Amino acid sequence: MTNLSLGSRIHLLAGGAFVLYLAFAALGFRAAGPNGWMIVLLVLSAVVFMVLLYTLHRIQAALARITSQMQQAAEGHLDGRITGIKKGAATADLSWALNNLMDQVEAYFRETNAAFEHSARGDTYRKAMTSGLHGDFRASLERVNISVDAMAQTQRLQMKEQLVGRISELNSVNLVKNLKAIQDFLVNQNQEMKVVANLSRETAQEADASSAGIQAIVADLNRVVDLITSTHGQISRIHEKSAEIHQIVQVITEVADRTNLLALNAAIEAAHAGEAGKGFAVVAEEVRTLSENTKDAAASIAASIGSFGQATTRMLDDAGRMKEIADSSRSAITEFAGQFQRFSESARTSLAQVSKALDVGFASLVKVDHFVFKQNGYRIIQTGPESPEARAVQATHHQCRLGQWYYEGGQGKELFGQLSCYARLEEPHARVHGAVHEAMALLGDRWESDPALQERVFDAFRKTERASDEVMEALDCMVEERHRG
Amino acid sequence: MALARPIPTRNERVLKDEDFIVSKTDLKGLISYGNRTFIDISGYEESELLGAPHAILRHPDMPRTVFKLLWDQIQSGREINAYVKNLAKDGAFYWVFANVTPSFDARGRIVGYHSVRRKPSPGALGTISDLYRTMAETERKHGGGQEGMQASRAILDQLCQGKGASYDELVLGL
Secondary structure: OOOOOHHHHHHHHHHHHHHHHHHHHHHHHHHHOOOHHHHHHHHHHHHHHHHHHHHHHHHHHHHHHHHHHHHHHHOOOOOOOOOOOOOOOOOHHHHHHHHHHHHHHHHHHHHHHHHHHHHHHOOOOOOOOOOOOOHHHHHHHHHHHHHHHHHHHHHHHHHHHHHHHHHHHHHHHHHHHHHHHHHHHHHHHHHHHHHHHHHHHHHHHHHHHHHHHHHHHHHHHHHHHHHHHHHHHHHHHHHHHHHHHHHHHHHHHHHHHHHHHHHHHHHHHHHHHHHHHHHHHHHHHHHHHHHHHHHHHHHHHHHHHHHHHHHHHHHHHHHHHHHHHHHHHHHHHHHHHHHHHHHHHHHHHHHHHHHHHHHHHHHHHHHHHHHHHHHHHHHHHHHOOOOHHHHHOOOOOOOOHHHHHHOOOOHHHHHHOOOHHHHHHHHHHHHHHHHHHHHHHHHOOOHHHOHHHHHHHHHHHHHHHHHHHHHHHHHHHHHHHHOOO | OOOOOOOOOOOEOOOOOOOOEEEEEOOOOEEEEEOHHHHHHHOOOHHHHOOOEHHHHEOOOOOHHHHHHHHHHHHOOOOEEEEEEEEOOOOOEEEEEEEEEEEEOOOOOEEEEEEEEEOOOHHHHHHHHHHHHHHHHHHHHOOOOHHHHHHHHHHHHHHHHHHOOOHHHHHHHO
16 A cells, blocks of 8 residues: 555545445444435435546646646756636646746746857847746846946957957067067167278278378478478578679679789880890780780680579579478368378268267167067967977077177177176076066966966066166166277 | 636836746637736736636737737747836736747657747837837738738838847847
8 A cells, every 4th residue: 555656545545435435334224224314314415526526637637737837847847837727726826836936947048048148249238037936946036147247348348358459469470570570670780880880990091001001191291392492592592692793793704804904014115125025025925915805715614603593593583482382282282181190080080970879779789689689588488388489488588689798709799798797697688588488488378367477477577677777777877988099 | 718818008017027927828828827917917817818818918009010920930939038118917018028939749840839938128218119109000000911011021120230230139138
C-alpha cells in the first residue's frame, strides 16, 4: 500500500469504507429484518459515497495537472498555465496561486531578457519594468536595472576607449613615421652642414693666408715708395752739382779768355822786341792756342753739362710721378688690406656660427632618435612584447644612437667631452632606458585586467618622460656651453 | 460560441498600481490564458475568454494602425510596448500599458504571444489619447482602407521624428 499514489490510496480507503458500511448494513438487515428507513439510508449513503468518489477523482485530476505544470516549470518551460478552473472548486485557489507564481516568474524572465538584449544593442531606454511584480521578483529586477546601467556605462567607456585607442594607435604609428622622416632630414642636413662647415673653415684659413700675403705686398710697396723717394733726392742733388759745374766752366772760360787776351798782348810786346822777342812770340802763340783749346773744352763741357741737366730734370719729373703713383697705390692697397681683414674676420665668425648650427642640428638628431626610442616604448602597449618595436627598445643606453654618440669613439665625446654639461647627460639617459625596460617587462604580464599593474606601467612611462626631459636639457646645455665663446 | 460585442459606455475602470494583467494567445490571437486580474477587469468569465479572439477587448476609439504596428512587430519576433484603451464586457473602458512578447519553442519558432498589462503612467494618457483620436479620425476620414492606415501611421512617425526618437523609445519615455 505504501507504493500506491495518494489518489489511489484515497480511492482504496473510500472503497474499503463503503464495503465495510455495506457489511455493517447487511448485518443490520439480518438482525432486524428489512426496514423502509434503512433502505432509504442505504441508497442515500451510496449516493454520498459516489459523490465523494467523484470529487476525489476531480481533485486527483486537478492535482495531476498541477503536478505536471510544476514539473514543466521545473524543466524550464514557463509558458504553461492551468486553465478552465472551475469557480469554487477545491483546487481553484491552488491553481490560481500556481498561475500567479508562473506569471511572476515568466514576466521576471521576459523583463530581464528584454533589458539585457536592449542593453547589449546599446539601447539604454529599455529598462526592466518592475511594476506588477512582487517582493523578491521586483527587488531582483531593480538590481537587474542597476546592472544594466552599469553595463551600459562600461560599454560606453569601452567604446570610448576603443576609439581613443584606435586614434592613439593611428597617432603613434604616424608619429614614429614622422619622427623618422625628421631623422632622415636631420641626417641629410647634418651631412650638408658638415660640407658647409668645411668650406667655411677653408675660406677662413685661406682668408688668413691671403691677409698675410697682402700685408707683405703692402710692406714691399712701402719699401718701393721709400726707394723712389730717396732716388728723387739723390737726383736732385746731382742736378744741383751740375749747376756748380756750369759755374766752374764759366770761370774756366773767363780764365781762357783772359789768357787769350794776355797771349795777344804778349805777342804784340814780342813783336816790339823784334828778334829778341821772337821766341817769346812763339810762347805767346802757344799760350793763345792753349787758351783757345781750353775755351773749346770748357764750351764742350758746358754743352755736356747742359744736356746732363735736362736729363736729370726729366728724371726728377719721372721720379715725382712715380712717387705719386706709388702713394696712391699704397692707399688703395691699404684699403684693400683692411677690407680683406674684415672679410677674414667675418669668415671666422661664420665658421663659428656654422659649427654651432652643426652642433644644434646634431643635437636635434639625437633628440629625435631619443623620441623614436620613447615612442617605440609606447607602441609596445599596442603591439605587444614580441613586436619589432619591443626589439627596438631593448637597446641599452650604450647601444642606442645617443649612446654611440656619447661614449668612447663617438662624436659627442670628442666634441663635448670636456664640458661640465656633458657629464649631466649620462645618468638621466640611463634612467630613460631603465624605465622603458621596466615598462616593457610589465607589459609582458596580464596588465589588461590588472589595475595595479596598469598603474605600474603608467608610473614607468611617467618616469621615462621625466628622465627624457632631463636628457633634453643636458643636450641643450652642452651645445650652449660649447659655443658660449 | 461567438461573444457579442459590448456597446461602449463612458464608464472608466482605473487600474491599481500593483495590478498585473497577464494573458496569452496562440499565433492567431486566440486567447489561451488569462489571469484572475484579467478576468476581473474585463468582466468576462474565464470560459468565455478561452478560445476567444483577443480583439474582443478592442475599444472602437483605438486606431487600427496601433494594432497593425503591434502585430508587425511581434510577428517579426520583437517585443512591443503600447498604450491601449480596452473595452470591458459591460462597455466600460480601461487604459493599460501593454507589453507583448512572442513565445518561442526550442527551435526558436514563434508559438504564441504573451502579454502583460500594467497601469499606464497617468502623465502619458493625455498625449496618447489626443494622438489616438487624431489617428482614428484620419483612418475614418479615409474610409478605413490602406490609405487611411498610411496617413495615420504618418502622424505617429511625425511625432517620433519631432521627438528624435524611435517608436519604442518614445513610448517608454512617456
